[in-house]
Amino acid sequence: MLTIEHLTKCYGSDVKAVDDLSLTVMPGDIYGFIGHNGAGKTTTLRAVAGILSFDSGTITVDGKNIAKDPIACKQEMAYIPDNPDLYEHLTGIQYLNFVADIYGVSASERDERIKKYADAFEMTPRLNDLIGSCSHGMKQKIALISALIHNPKLLLLDEPFVGLDPKAAHTLKTYMAELCANGSAIFFSTHVLEVAEKLCNKIAIIKNGRLLAAGEMDKVKGDESLETLFLELTDNA
Amino acid sequence: MREFRILTKLQLSSLFGVNKILHMKNAEDKKQGKRALGSLVAMAFALVYMSALYSYTMARSFRMFGTLPTLLGIMALAASLLILMFSIFETKSVLFGFGDYDIVMSWPVNVRAVAASRVLAMYAYNFVYAFLLLVPAGVIYAIMAAPPLWYYPVYLLMILLVPALPTIVGAMLGTLLTVATARMKKSSLVNIAAQMVLLFALMAVSMRSGMAFDDPSKLANFAEVFRSMIGGMYPPAQWFQDALTLGSVPAIIWMLLLTIATIALLIFWLGKHFVSINSRIKSKPRGETFVMQRQAHSSKASALFKHEAKRYFSSTIYVTNTAFGYVMMLIAAVALLVKAEDVGNFLEMSDLSILPAIIPYLFGWMVSMSTSTASAISMEGKSLWIIKGLSVSARDWLAAKLKVTLMFSIPSILISSTLVAIGLKTSLIDTVWAFLIPLAYTFAFGVFGLWLNIRMPRLDWQSEAEAVKQGGAVMISIFSGMAAAAIPAIVAGATESPLVAPITFAVLVGLTIAMWASLVQSGERRMLMLH
Numbered sequence: 140m141l142t143i144e145h146l147t148k149c150y151g152s153d154v155k156a157v158d159d160l161s162l163t164v165m166p167g168d169i170y171g172f173i174g175h176n177g178a179g180k181t182t183t184l185r186a187v188a189g190i191l192s193f194d195s196g197t198i199t200v201d202g203k204n205i206a207k208d209p210i211a212c213k214q215e216m217a218y219i220p221d222n223p224d225l226y227e228h229l230t231g232i233q234y235l236n237f238v239a240d241i242y243g244v245s246a247s248e249r250d251e252r253i254k255k256y257a258d259a260f261e262m263t264p265r266l267n268d269l270i271g272s273c274s275h276g277m278k279q280k281i282a283l284i285s286a287l288i289h290n291p292k293l294l295l296l297d298e299p300f301v302g303l304d305p306k307a308a309h310t311l312k313t314y315m316a317e318l319c320a321n322g323s324a325i326f327f328s329t330h331v332l333e334v335a336e337k338l339c340n341k342i343a344i345i346k347n348g349r350l351l352a353a354g355e356m357d358k359v360k361g362d363e364s365l366e367t368l369f370l371e372l373t374d375n376a
Numbered sequence: 377m378r379e380f381r382i383l384t385k386l387q388l389s390s391l392f393g394v395n396k397i398l399h400m401k402n403a404e405d406k407k408q409g410k411r412a413l414g415s416l417v418a419m420a421f422a423l424v425y426m427s428a429l430y431s432y433t434m435a436r437s438f439r440m441f442g443t444l445p446t447l448l449g450i451m452a453l454a455a456s457l458l459i460l461m462f463s464i465f466e467t468k469s470v471l472f473g474f475g476d477y478d479i480v481m482s483w484p485v486n487v488r489a490v491a492a493s494r495v496l497a498m499y500a501y502n503f504v505y506a507f508l509l510l511v512p513a514g515v516i517y518a519i520m521a522a523p524p525l526w527y528y529p530v531y532l533l534m535i536l537l538v539p540a541l542p543t544i545v546g547a548m549l550g551t552l553l554t555v556a557t558a559r560m561k562k563s564s565l566v567n568i569a570a571q572m573v574l575l576f577a578l579m580a581v582s583m584r585s586g587m588a589f590d591d592p593s594k595l596a597n598f599a600e601v602f603r604s605m606i607g608g609m610y611p612p613a614q615w616f617q618d619a620l621t622l623g624s625v626p627a628i629i630w631m632l633l634l635t636i637a638t639i640a641l642l643i644f645w646l647g648k649h650f651v652s653i654n655s656r657i658k659s660k661p662r663g664e665t666f667v668m669q670r671q672a673h674s675s676k677a678s679a680l681f682k683h684e685a686k687r688y689f690s691s692t693i694y695v696t697n698t699a700f701g702y703v704m705m706l707i708a709a710v711a712l713l714v715k716a717e718d719v720g721n722f723l724e725m726s727d728l729s730i731l732p733a734i735i736p737y738l739f740g741w742m743v744s745m746s747t748s749t750a751s752a753i754s755m756e757g758k759s760l761w762i763i764k765g766l767s768v769s770a771r772d773w774l775a776a777k778l779k780v781t782l783m784f785s786i787p788s789i790l791i792s793s794t795l796v797a798i799g800l801k802t803s804l805i806d807t808v809w810a811f812l813i814p815l816a817y818t819f820a821f822g823v824f825g826l827w828l829n830i831r832m833p834r835l836d837w838q839s840e841a842e843a844v845k846q847g848g849a850v851m852i853s854i855f856s857g858m859a860a861a862a863i864p865a866i867v868a869g870a871t872e873s874p875l876v877a878p879i880t881f882a883v884l885v886g887l888t889i890a891m892w893a894s895l896v897q898s899g900e901r902r903m904l905m906l907h
């Protein structure tokens with residue numbers, strides 16, 4: 140579903156935010172991406188989402204090259220940043236309809252999905268409120284509903300659990316599992332190692348832009364906890 | 377005082393984006409930043425030059441009638457009115473509801489210091505207008521009148537005081553408007569309408585004062601007529617003139633006292649109500665409880681356009697800064713329909729036959745300064761990630777922004793040109809150009825605005841005023857429009873050649889096609905570079 144090959148992104152002439160990073164996300168994968176602050180997680184996610192140019196390497200989404208065919212790639216995926224600044228002048232329902240129109244979601248499908256996800260995230264009664272009047276968590280929920288509205292094949296999430304209440308976090312985990320069970324894939328960054336350990340079938344650890352470990356969760360961590368492995372790798376690298 | 381100094385430094389660091397440009401690390405960003413800064417400096421020089429030319433022309437006329445000091449009063453009046461108008465527009469976004477409100481107010485700083493730093497930021501921006509209008513006028517007066525040495529220090533003091541009063545009065549009026557409309561459901565639209573009414577009331581007052589010259593008997597004493605006009609409209613402009621030309625100490629004291637008193641009053645009042653006003657603005661009314669119903673379905677292009685239109689109307693400062701030209705055009709057209717001869721007299725034109733040749737360029741200038749595209753990309757601000765992440769091509773995105781400009785300009789042009797054609801009874805060919813030339817300008821400057829803004833975006837703003845008013849793209853677009861309309865208008869007026877209109881039209885159409893092709897070709901790459 141997603142192949143990243145030798146991705147390198149530099150800021151300025153000497154700072155490599157991402158350095159020769161390669162990994163593959165298969166359909167059905169929930170792929171966790173962990174690392175310190177400034178390790179290069181967000182840069183990688185933004186490059187994959189097609190909103191940040193990169194210096195070298197190749198990113199393909201469902202066989203399409205993000206640099207050469209960004210629109211076709213974006214049609215298949217959805218991205219939510221760590222701090223989603225949404226259009227504050229729109230109401231929640233206006234924003235969801237806008238995103239659905241862009242992805243060409245049919246009227247019946249959008250009605251069904253908005254109802255399903257808005258009910259699940261307990262947002263339905265508040266969809267007429269201006270986004271500007273919503274709390275951080277409510278904005279996060281609207282962003283998540285908008286990401287799920289076109290049933291993406293690849294979901295990119297940057298710290299998706301930050302700001303969500305426990306019930307919403309649980310709902311999100313349920314839908315992440317459901318999406319992947321239906322053949323989609325999720326690539327997401329997180330600092331919550333317990334969540335990554337329980338939710339992901341694959342994991343990648345990044346430090347200073349370089350991948351320290353990547354692959355199936357059980358093989359990468361062996362008998363250790365993810366926390367122990369993460370600390371060992373990042374302290375010794 | 378320390379808090380005020382620190383907060384003011386923070387505020388001024390965002391002025392014109394200079395601090396950001398100075399600290400850019402990425403070579404490409406740095407290059408773009410330097411280009412934007414260079415354009416701003418070049419623009420400032422061009423404006424000073426134009427202002428100097430204007431002052432010089434007026435100074436020569438005033439000297440002929442022995443009223444050279446009037447130059448200073450007139451320019452102080454013009455600067456003050458301009459600043460008053462902009463201050464009313466800016467108040468909502470600069471003084472209140474700014475992006476970093478929560479973090480600033482969480483610091484252990486006095487509310488009055490926060491309010492004062494915001495007012496000073498408005499003053500600093502407005503000082504640029506005062507500088508552009510009053511420095512050339514002051515220098516030209518000094519050259520022509522050779523005043524005594526005390527003129528120079530008094531001049532420095534007075535030029536600092538001139539922008540303060542209209543800034544404060546504008547901030548007060550803007551605050552009243554903001555407070556009154558904050559809880560309304562369509563607060564942005566009500567605010568826009570109220571600001572327009574206020575603006576035209578101001579224009580009406582200034583026009584009425586200009587009518588002092590209707591009475592020919594008064595022409596014998598120009599100095600007295602001007603004095604009563606300036607003093608009647610705005611006494612501080614008269615004090616400015618008297619302080620500099622007569623060395624009037626009472627005028628200086630009045631100016632000082634009034635400025636200090638109004639500043640103190642505003643800061644004291646804002647200190648008391650700053651938090652409650654901001655809370656009122658920020659606590660947006662809750663919508664009615666949503667009940668899931670069948671949702672409307674639009675095409676991608678239609679969804680983008682609707683979104684752009686909603687964004688446009690959601691910002692008072694965006695609308696008031698861009699719709700002004702269309703309103704001016706419509707008013708001019710109505711005036712020409714109803715009282716063409718009076719307009720000719722007002723413009724000191726004895727022969728009205730030249731008007732049909734000039735009007736298309738005048739309308740072209742008005743629509744070029746009204747284009748919303750020069751700040752449309754900047755207005756995306758921190759939400760830019762949404763459009764970059766969606767399956768939207770740069771072409772579709774930019775076309776939606778262009779359509780918002782055209783949505784207003786095309787009907788305004790069609791109405792205005794029809795009124796002019798009827799009012800001036802233009803020939804068939806003049807009528808055709810009265811429609812085609814302004815239409816060519818709106819397309820050309822709509823595309824030019826996008827072309828500039830994608831190269832010089834201002835996305836890191838805390839208040840919308842920074843995007844709408846302080847961007848290099850906006851400045852360049854406005855003044856390029858002025859030049860692009862003035863040149864053919866002068867040539868058409870001077871030569872009366874029938875070739876000026878078709879050549880101008882062809883050049884504008886050619887440039888539009890070339891710029892749009894360039895945008896489509898490099899749009900994806902440039903869109904990706906935006907951050």
